[in-house]
Amino acid sequence: MKADSPKDLVPAFFDNTAQTYDSVVNWTTFGKDRYWKREILKQIPNCETILDLACGTGILTFQMAKQFPNSKITGIDITESYLNVAKKKNPYQSVSFLKQDAEKLDLSQKFDCIVSSYIPKYCDPKSLIPVCLNHLKPNGKIILHDFTYPKSSIVKSLWNTYFVILSVVGYFLPSWKKVFADLPKLIRTTKWLDDYEQVMKEHGLETHLQSLTWNSSAILTGIKKI
Template sequence: MNTESPKDLVPEFFDKTAQTYDSVVNWTTFGKDKYWKKEILKQIPKCETILDLACGTGILTFQIAKQFPNSQITGIDITESYLSVAKKKLKPHHKVSFLKQDAEKLDLPQKFDCIVSSYIPKYCNPENLIPVCVNHIKPNGKIILHDFMYPEGKIIKTLWNAYFVILNVVGYFMPQWKNVFTDLPKLIRSTKWLDDYEKVMKKCGLETRLQSLTWNSSAVLTGIKKV
């Protein structure tokens, strides 16, 4: 992983993987991605406006639209090919719209009741991402961030590392995914996203809460802008 910042991995991981992303994220997480997204959905309050930041192919956006059919939902992503898949998937949902933007430079003409994001924290700098999110939420609005964690505990860590060795081999048969299977575990081992984002959220005056999922292999961090 000879990159200067995790953000440099974004084109490497996502430029050629949009068509197969939904199935790959499902089987590589043993279906846990579906469970984690259900846990994220439980955190979203009933509200009028929701932003799905780094919506990717719209897996979570679709679930949000199903759960909140009357809410106005916006999906943002930096990768055109992922947005195209999302647009197709959500075509019948008239209250959902998509835009290409860099989340760290988020610039929208409206504020949201809730901003939700799955798998973006490790690619971004919290000092950039949290202030722009805070600028885009209404008073008492909620930010929900979810991402992978390097699990704690010797046995789980050993199994986790062994699993990525296997995925590395699988990568030889799936060339578009090879770099992801090699570099993603390195990124997850090195990221301290949960602590870093919680610190910045607190600095920005948000009330935070943490939820650890599946032997701490992923986590949800929420922040509320209390007034």
């Protein structure tokens, strides 16, 4: 049987998990998701327009709206149920949500900043970076965040043990069973960081890399120099 491609995993991971996502992402990362999002926020310049690619339930979108009350923020996501949770929670007039596939992004405006947490590993950088560039203003910034497989052997073995435990927990949380079982392999095999950095450089972006929490996640930024 053919292995799932990262993009094939998206409906399997997300179609039935929207209602519990906010709490699950927090406890499964021991609260690090909050810290990682604070680090993403530090990278965002004060600007007029921000796009949250794969906004999910809007956790980061609403944090951006709070930090930048004068910015117009658009969140896009491919999964209807996640967008419905985001729309229901939305207290901000400056925030709007749309259903779109990030790799086929087609919006009638350009943004000062495009931000995304946890999308890179599901997408092909050769598709995603050009569409982002088509939607980015001159001197605009792309900020990508996702999990990475730790480098140190001690951290790697703790990380692997943790995912074995999570895969057992998955038997008690059926909607999350496939995520807990298949996510570690995806993170171990993805080369998103190197691949996106290379494609960004090929398109003339000035890149910067920040590793987080013993290399278990990273933020890659690229600035479109005019």
